[in-house]
Amino acid sequence: MGISSRLASARGALRAVTARSQTDRPHWAARIEDVKNTVVGGSLRRLHWDLRLQPFHGFGSGARVRVLAKVLYASPGTPADFHDQPVHDMRTMAVRGWRNFAGQVAPHRTVHVLLGDHQFTVRADRSGIVDAELEVELPPGDHQAVLWTVPGNEVTADITVVSDEAEVGLVSDIDDTVMVTWLPRPLLAFWNAFVVHQSSRQVVPGMPMLYQRLAREHPAMPVFYLSTGAWNVFPVLKRFLYRNGYPDGPLLLTDWGPTNTGFFRSGPEHKHRALEQLAREFPTLRWILIGDDGQHDPSIYAEFAARHPEQVDSVLIRRLTEPEQLLAHGTLRPRELSSQRRDTPITLSAPDGHGLLSELERTGKISS
Template sequence: MTDRDDIRHAPQQVKSILQHALIQAEEEQHRQCRVVSSSPNTSAAGPEAPAAAVALRTTSAATSNSDMPTVAVPLGAVSAGTALPAASERIALRRRLQWKNPLKQLVRKSIIGVFGVWLKLSTNLVQHLNWFPSVKPYVGYGTEEYSRLVCRTIYAPTRAKPHTPMRGIHAMLEVPAAHERVSIHIDGVPLRTVQVGTMEVYDRNDPARAQTMAYSVSDSAGYLDLLAEHRLQPGVHRFSCKVPRRGPVEAELFTIPSDAKVGVISDVDDTIMVTQVPTLWKAAYNMLLLSPRKRASVPGMAVMYNDIRRMFPDAPFFYLSTSPWNVESSIRNFILDYGFPDGPLLLRDLDPRPKTFVPSGVQHKLEYAEQLMEDFPDMKFILLGDDGQKDPSTYAEIAKRYPGRVLAIGIRQLSARESVGGLASVAGFAATQPMPVTDVPVFTGATGSNIRKTMLPYLQQFV
């Protein structure tokens, strides 16, 4: 075989190797899920019959069609009645799955190695520039019994303003300040007893794990995930974080009333903010290079969200997104600038080192969904997302795991211009996802006004 033939066949060989590795990973994951499903926690009466699923047609007035086919979406192997593994068990399971795939493990080790080199060089650079640690608190939430707080320690110039919106490329280059001492106050009262959690892993409220200390210490990525037992009245409070040599920095803390019966979980990208995630080069430009002040809102979504807020005045809005915490300030200002109901952002940690690796978008959303379901056991949720990523199947899985806890699902359908073109079609990625197959009512449309026409009359019965 000639050198030219080798070059021509090399991409096919690499593709075959990657496909084989992915198939092995999927088979191992399915095998582990079957092991979990057949554990002693399952019913002694034998295997549970699969629940009947009702396939709903598109209910938007603008897009409904009596000839529209129904597409079945796989909902995963964990049944609704199966108890989910504890956080430590899930971490161990992820590690076992990773070691079963040498190719994936090699790629991840390489990424972690490159990240470590960049982190070492950038830390030396900012220290040479006389930058020193600062803290960025993110908007928290909680019940009347306890609060969940997240902040991050990063290196910054002397006069840096922590909550200033910036382009995504600047935010992504923030250099974490690891293992920094952080003191926290809620409404001016020092917070002494806290439970230190793990980023991207749901931590239950466990008083036995609480520690009493004058300060808490951030992890190797600069993050500090705290659960604080501190009784508060429902409403919006203020909490502040402080590191040595810096003044305190404040953020909001939403305390949700115990009698709130309805909550909203919303995606961000292409649900309320135009990002065009399926088209990779456009998504990269919008997320990294576009000015935060030039971000566009999805038409009609702010109106629909505020209509839901008027229907359920006590309903909290949780913005659950796969965007990184680095861009929290930009998304926060977008929400306020376009008049969306304010609420906590639940974003993703992209540092691969403290965990087994960067969590997938589905894994990230399911983890936070579990946290919200457990934090508010009497609350039912409205799930709002789009079909540009995996929101339809993810929301169907949430509805399956927590039967009776999801009132409705709203899916914004991306236009053809948003969902195709560029590198997405070259790389072979699916532009949009099929609608979920679930017994929960699903409302779809290209804009907020389309979804609003059918969803709001349905929700009126729960007021």
């Protein structure tokens, strides 16, 4: 190789390193958030605030389990399990949504996990989120993991291990699919998340019955709720799903706030990434994908089905009313459903769960 070629190669390598370092460097808003977390966290430690864990619903296969939680500061004397309240305790429903966003996260903390006879040590990320995949063999069914940062603040996290006998899984959107929130519009997102009483959220008619019917049709079917909502509202959503008779299952939410690339995480990217992870984790399952036509669910599901046609059983889309369409994206017309190709799974749509159930019966996807 000549001198000029080597110089060109060196310049290319330097540009690649520079571009990579610029991409890896957090957005300025994220750097400000990191400074805020450091300053506020230091002040709370001087006031003798303690670390507490908020457990989320994890899941796994027979050989691997995904454990999810969040590390937060709490005032002295706060019970270790203050976030781990039973979903059937309806007294916790009547609170304003803003209280779920008032906590201070504790980034990069070490968390210990006891799962079965195995103990692991994991670490929270810059947002205080623990998202760890652990190599451990557990039988199918419901389990509990014990998590703690120091002895005395142990909490338990639900873990669902999917059976090898399961052939079908269900992935459901939340906002405007199982509950009416009109969340995508910024003003209404603020109103629903921070102001409205949690007990006032409305269920989409017929959806609980549809999910229960699918669960009876496929007894081993795991259910995942996939949303662009923040982890802060996990307890709210869990109690809403329980109160309205939806099947229990893990929630796949995201973290609000700045990232390496901008002020907020991309909702569609979060859903794409979560679906791909489920496809890798459970390669033998065929998925029933349920969403609405107010935002990006039809295109996200269509793209996933095009990449994994053998892993999609059907796509069910709830059609929003005209007022809901207007609040969702500013027009009365729905987002255009992807055209049905012969090699893609069947796509059905209806205004509510009753209509979707009728469509499934009409097409023979479930027995009438």
